[in-house]
Amino acid sequence: MSIDTDRVLLEFDNLWVHSQRTINAQSIKNSKEASNKISMPYSIYQKWASKLTADASLDKEPSTPDRTLISGASGTLLSGQVTVLTGASGSGKSVLLRILAGLLPMSSGTVRLRNDGKLSSDYYDIHKTAPVLWRQQVALLAQHPQLLDGSVLENLQMPYQLHAHQSQTFDRDWHIAQLEHLDRSADFLQQDAKHLSGGERQLVNTLRLLQFNPKVLLLDEPTAALDIDTSTQLVNLLFNWLHADAQRTLLWVTHDTKDIMPLANRHWHMQAGVLTADS
Numbered sequence: 001m002s003i004d005t006d007r008v009l010l011e012f013d014n015l016w017v018h019s020q021r022t023i024n025a026q027s028i029k030n031s032k033e034a035s036n037k038i039s040m041p042y043s044i045y046q047k048w049a050s051k052l053t054a055d056a057s058l059d060k061e062p063s064t065p066d067r068t069l070i071s072g073a074s075g076t077l078l079s080g081q082v083t084v085l086t087g088a089s090g091s092g093k094s095v096l097l098r099i100l101a102g103l104l105p106m107s108s109g110t111v112r113l114r115n116d117g118k119l120s121s122d123y124y125d126i127h128k129t130a131p132v133l134w135r136q137q138v139a140l141l142a143q144h145p146q147l148l149d150g151s152v153l154e155n156l157q158m159p160y161q162l163h164a165h166q167s168q169t170f171d172r173d174w175h176i177a178q179l180e181h182l183d184r185s186a187d188f189l190q191q192d193a194k195h196l197s198g199g200e201r202q203l204v205n206t207l208r209l210l211q212f213n214p215k216v217l218l219l220d221e222p223t224a225a226l227d228i229d230t231s232t233q234l235v236n237l238l239f240n241w242l243h244a245d246a247q248r249t250l251l252w253v254t255h256d257t258k259d260i261m262p263l264a265n266r267h268w269h270m271q272a273g274v275l276t277a278d279s
């Protein structure tokens with residue numbers, strides 16, 4: 001299948017992100033219009049959109065000076081590959097991931113995702129794609145997962161109530177097969193999410209994302225708070241997912257250069273908002 005590997009799945013070009021000024025009247029108007037069009041986006045999108053409305057003074061200059069968070073970042077994510085992103089705290093790694101996931105507005109630049117569907121364009125453009133559609137394909141796994149009250153099963157099924165996933169069917173057998181890889185029986189589905197350990201919460205959060213088959217998975221230090229065994233299980237889960245389909249890619253932010261770096265195909269580094277790639 002060499003024809004399918006090393007293809008560009010996602011590319012971003014000349015991304016600039018500034019604090020404050022990125023939140024302007026036009027970006028709010030665009031986000032509201034996009035939100036209206038898709039009728040029921042993820043709650044995180046709604047929270048973000050309402051925060052923009054509450055925080056931003058639409059036609060006024062920002063009250064604090066502009067700060068450049070990302071300076072002209074460009075890069076490509078290739079199919080079947082793991083790209084590791086390192087950098088000091090505060091260098092802009094999480095900001096880059098949230099931009100690529102469509103969770104933060106950028107000041108300028110482009111992000112494009114390969115489209116193998118029957119639409120006329122070969123790529124989805126982040127600026128022209130409904131956020132909920134974008135996030136189905138470019139998913140962000142954060143360090144601290146948010147679970148709802150209820151069982152593991154209810155947490156996994158919850159996204160199917162959203163408009164975006166109403167045409168899809170929850171696949172219990174797929175989850176049970178994944179749980180077997182994680183040394184857990186089907187009984188795990190009935191556990192109360194409130195009583196899960198931090199590691200178990202992360203596993204549930206990961207399954208909740210993977211069940212929708214994203215093409216691009218953005219990982220923001222997902223193993224940072226986990227013990228070694230759970231961390232190993234999560235890494236195995238993520239690599240099984242990556243290798244199950246040639247049209248997938250991982251971008252992995254980590255400070256753990258000992259365990260994760262040897263698994264990487266490529267290494268990027270962020271320093272004060274400037275992204276560089278090892279040759």
Ligand SMILES: Nc1ncnc2c1ncn2[C@@H]1O[C@H](COP(=O)(O)OP(=O)(O)OP(=O)(O)O)[C@@H](O)[C@H]1O
Nearest residue numbers: 019020069087088089090091092093094095096104
């Ligand atoms: N929405 C935002 N608006 C303004 N500034 C932000 C926003 N999000 C992050 N920042 C700032 O951008 C800088 C980079 O933050 P970021 O979270 O990307 O760092 P990081 O490299 O992921 O660090 P760490 O390794 O500690 O997680 C920080 O100074 C942070 O305060």
